[in-house]
Amino acid sequence: MARLYDVQQLLKRFGIIVYMGNRLYDIELMQIELHGLYQAGVIDRLEYMEAEMVLRREHRLESEYQKKKES
Incomplete structure (x- = not known):
């Protein structure tokens, strides 16, 4: 796992899609999830x-x- 895209795909495997419109907020919510x-x-x-x-x-x-x- 080397990129943000890889983390997005990991979360997507569990039905978690994060998009808040602000990249920094997206990353923070991904950390929480x-x-x-x-x-x-x-x-x-x-x-x-x-x-x-x-x-x-x-x-x-x-x-x-x-x-x-x-x-």
């Missing part, structure tokens, strides 16, 4: 950690992009 799947025991630890790392990276990149755009 991913955590819920892990807590429920639906996905294993490795899959959770890989997806979480992708989401953290994407969140950081998007935050930097939005800050740069505002300046």
Whole structure:
């Protein structure tokens, strides 16, 4: 799992489609949904950690992009 698209496909397997119109909010909601799947025991630890790392990276990149755009 290397891209945000991969995480979206993982969530889609469980009927979870996230679109709020703001990429940063989408990533944050995906993190919440991913955590819920892990807590429920639906996905294993490795899959959770890989997806979480992708989401953290994407969140950081998007935050930097939005800050740069505002300046």
